[in-house]
Amino acid sequence: MKFAKHVFVCTNQKEAPKKSCGAEHxxxxxxxxxxxxxxxxxxxxxxxxxAGCLDACAFGPALVVYPEGTYYGNVQVADVAELVEKHLVNNEVVERLKLDF
Incomplete structure (x- = not known):
């Protein structure tokens, strides 16, 4: 595998009034x-x-981390350093942002 982890960030744009991660930064x-x-x-x-739609725009902005398949929602730019440090470096899920489907 070329990458140990892969972060897919939804940047999908939907027409109003639907919520979309792309419109939500x-x-x-x-x-x-x-x-x-x-x-x-x-x-x-x-x-x-x-990434295109992750089917989680209602909880967006959303992203998913692989290979674990952990979804995160309502992620803010201020959360990025914590997600990198905890999940991507130390393999610790950031529970307050985790989406449970």
């Missing part, structure tokens, strides 16, 4: 993840990339 989240991973020198081990 999905692109800013993706940029924040890329910046944080680069600053920590993790960009070759962990990849963050845009």
């Amino acid at each position: 999905g692109a800013a989240l993706l940029d924040a993840f890329k910046q944080e991973l680069t600053q920590r020198g993790l960009q070759k081990e962990i990849r963050a990339q845009r």
